[in-house]
Amino acid sequence: MAGPNPLDAVPFMAADLDRVEDLLTLSAASADPYLTEICSHLVTAGGKRVRPGFCLASAAVRLAEGGSSLESTIAGAAAVELVHLGSLYHDDVMDEAVVRRQVESVNARWGNIRAILAGDFLLARASELAASLGVEVAALLAATIGRLCEGQVLELKHSFDVERTEQQYLAAIDGKTASLLGASCRIGAIVAGLDAEQTDALTAFGKEYGMAFQIVDDVLDIVSTEADLGKPVGHDLEEGVYTLPVIIALNSGHGEDLRALLGAPIDTATRDKALDIVIDSAGVTRSIERARSRAEVAVAALNTLPDSPGVRGLRAAADYLLAQVELAAA
Amino acid sequence: MAGPNPLDAVPFMAADLDRVEDLLTLSAASADPYLTEICSHLVTAGGKRVRPGFCLASAAVRLAEGGSSLESTIAGAAAVELVHLGSLYHDDVMDEAVVRRQVESVNARWGNIRAILAGDFLLARASELAASLGVEVAALLAATIGRLCEGQVLELKHSFDVERTEQQYLAAIDGKTASLLGASCRIGAIVAGLDAEQTDALTAFGKEYGMAFQIVDDVLDIVSTEADLGKPVGHDLEEGVYTLPVIIALNSGHGEDLRALLGAPIDTATRDKALDIVIDSAGVTRSIERARSRAEVAVAALNTLPDSPGVRGLRAAADYLLAQVELAAA
Numbered sequence: 001m002a003g004p005n006p007l008d009a010v011p012f013m014a015a016d017l018d019r020v021e022d023l024l025t026l027s028a029a030s031a032d033p034y035l036t037e038i039c040s041h042l043v044t045a046g047g048k049r050v051r052p053g054f055c056l057a058s059a060a061v062r063l064a065e066g067g068s069s070l071e072s073t074i075a076g077a078a079a080v081e082l083v084h085l086g087s088l089y090h091d092d093v094m095d096e097a098v099v100r101r102q103v104e105s106v107n108a109r110w111g112n113i114r115a116i117l118a119g120d121f122l123l124a125r126a127s128e129l130a131a132s133l134g135v136e137v138a139a140l141l142a143a144t145i146g147r148l149c150e151g152q153v154l155e156l157k158h159s160f161d162v163e164r165t166e167q168q169y170l171a172a173i174d175g176k177t178a179s180l181l182g183a184s185c186r187i188g189a190i191v192a193g194l195d196a197e198q199t200d201a202l203t204a205f206g207k208e209y210g211m212a213f214q215i216v217d218d219v220l221d222i223v224s225t226e227a228d229l230g231k232p233v234g235h236d237l238e239e240g241v242y243t244l245p246v247i248i249a250l251n252s253g254h255g256e257d258l259r260a261l262l263g264a265p266i267d268t269a270t271r272d273k274a275l276d277i278v279i280d281s282a283g284v285t286r287s288i289e290r291a292r293s294r295a296e297v298a299v300a301a302l303n304t305l306p307d308s309p310g311v312r313g314l315r316a317a318a319d320y321l322l323a324q325v326e327l328a329a330a
Numbered sequence: 331m332a333g334p335n336p337l338d339a340v341p342f343m344a345a346d347l348d349r350v351e352d353l354l355t356l357s358a359a360s361a362d363p364y365l366t367e368i369c370s371h372l373v374t375a376g377g378k379r380v381r382p383g384f385c386l387a388s389a390a391v392r393l394a395e396g397g398s399s400l401e402s403t404i405a406g407a408a409a410v411e412l413v414h415l416g417s418l419y420h421d422d423v424m425d426e427a428v429v430r431r432q433v434e435s436v437n438a439r440w441g442n443i444r445a446i447l448a449g450d451f452l453l454a455r456a457s458e459l460a461a462s463l464g465v466e467v468a469a470l471l472a473a474t475i476g477r478l479c480e481g482q483v484l485e486l487k488h489s490f491d492v493e494r495t496e497q498q499y500l501a502a503i504d505g506k507t508a509s510l511l512g513a514s515c516r517i518g519a520i521v522a523g524l525d526a527e528q529t530d531a532l533t534a535f536g537k538e539y540g541m542a543f544q545i546v547d548d549v550l551d552i553v554s555t556e557a558d559l560g561k562p563v564g565h566d567l568e569e570g571v572y573t574l575p576v577i578i579a580l581n582s583g584h585g586e587d588l589r590a591l592l593g594a595p596i597d598t599a600t601r602d603k604a605l606d607i608v609i610d611s612a613g614v615t616r617s618i619e620r621a622r623s624r625a626e627v628a629v630a631a632l633n634t635l636p637d638s639p640g641v642r643g644l645r646a647a648a649d650y651l652l653a654q655v656e657l658a659a660a
Contacts, residue, residue: 121479149450
């Protein structure tokens with residue numbers, strides 16, 4: 001989803017994200033210039049840094065208006081982004097992707113072997129940073145990487161499966177998306193020394209935001225246009241990833257027609273026919289309702305926290321996501 | 331290298347390696363039975379468990395004759411083996427291997443995508459166990475995974491490179507083999523609470539053993555027979571991995587003839603010609619000298635440690651390796 005980064009409204013955010021950027025560059029560097037070049041490729045390609053932003057904002061629940069983040073918060077923010085980046089290296093190998101973030105993908109440029117190793121290296125660097133923040137953060141980050149893998153495997157397991165259930169879908173996106181966003185907030189809270197209740201509230205915010213974000217992303221893959229999306233619509237359908245709107249459509253009155261088209265790789269014409277059926281079904285509307293209610297739960301979790309630049313930043317992020325939900329609904 | 335496991339001579343080793351095995355099985359288990367099946371594949375395929383053995387033996391420098399390992403030592407031993415196993419999953423994808431440890435490789439059976447994810451999952455589980463042992467172990471394990479990647483990239487960087495130097499070779503095997511064996515000993519020493527001097531001595535043992543082990547392994551790829559090796563000889567040459575004997579041969583009187591054959595993928599006849607040149611050169615003899623002297627440095631490192639079942643076990647492992655060196659020399 002393109003657009004401005006709502007976290008930029010937080011006064012210290014831009015400056016602190018610059019510090020995160022420096023640490024990302026440092027972390028991607030190795031003893032070998034060749035490996036450094038490969039590992040730096042996606043770091044310098046940029047990105048919204050949502051996960052570091054959530055980590056910084058969560059820690060900033062303790063920060064005064066004019067504050068700036070502690071070194072440990074910067075390290076936590078870099079660690080969660082390194083997990084995200086490392087997993088993108090592996091994702092691109094798995095998807096045989098050619099382009100990522102408007103630049104040539106690592107696997108396309110250097111081949112699968114180097115992309116796998118560079119991904120491993122970035123994940124290892126994330127773990128090193130996490131270890132510097134104590135055993136709780138180290139254990140949480142490691143468990144989160146495990147959850148990412150579980151989520152992806154759950155998705156793969158049901159590829160081209162027209163019997164995929166909502167529950168199976170939710171379990172997969174919980175692992176592949178929500179867990180790391182939850183962990184980003186939680187690590188920020190832990191390093192800032194927030195109490196258990198506040199830490200749990202921020203974790204819940206990150207997880208629910210992540211669920212809503214992924215549902216919206218999946219809806220946009222169906223209802224958006226190639227121009228808005230920056231990539232062809234219906235990509236998930238082609239890959240056999242039947243997301244929430246498709247699952248709901250398969251179990252609606254249009255189910256039989258859709259079922260006849262899916263279950264195996266499809267050509268572009270069939271994809272467009274399937275997209276039309278999903279769009280005409282209740283799948284999109286109901287998915288948007290789910291995303292909206294998840295985003296509202298995320299916002300509600302923030303209400304237990306003291307007003308602060310961090311909380312206001314997270315609320316702005318959730319508001320932005322809710323606006324995306326309404327846009328997708330329009 | 332086939333043969334008995336010299337660490338079996340340590341009284342408590344077999345029983346404690348069984349405990350490691352149970353923890354490996356538990357660590358390979360996930361919330362999803364499908365991922366569990368993939369992750370368990372190489373765990374149940376077995377292996378010599380050299381790295382866990384080194385961890386247990388190092389910790390046992392403090393153990394009395396009839397002792398048995400602490401839970402934390404078992405966890406450390408499982409963590410280093412999980413790193414090894416996780417990296418094997420990724421190695422097999424990179425090598426497009428079909429067989430590993432006499433069973434079908436994970437990538438051959440489930441495809442590259444699942445093999446990459448399962449490798450990531452096992453590495454994450456290793457990090458979780460390491461986090462349970464404190465920040466020093468967590469940081470060391472993460473750094474070691476980084477070193478493994480660096481070593482492998484260094485090897486790749488010089489594939490088919492007839493100008494590869496001894497120093498470049500040594501840096502690569504330091505990363506890809508010696509670092510994890512050194513870390514295996516070091517983690518055992520740390521969890522057992524050994525003093526800095528003993529911890530460093532054990533680390534040096536593991537690293538030097540690892541260097542010697544890899545050199546011997548590389549020599550055997552040239553001088554052994556397919557029957558003894560369990561796989562075709564000259565595999566490294568075919569893959570463009572020019573190991574120490576080849577590097578020395580390339581810089582000897584036979585260098586020009588060998589250089590004319592190498593530098594690009596080769597057929598079996600050319601491989602056999604190249605093997606003959608390396609065998610006739612000083613490459614093999616001098617490599618064996620290097621391996622012997624590394625193994626002797628490893629043994630010397632043990633001499634600073636108090637006599638104990640653990641030290642005797644590590645010495646037996648080094649003696650076994652030295653016997654392999656002499657066998658390769660014969």
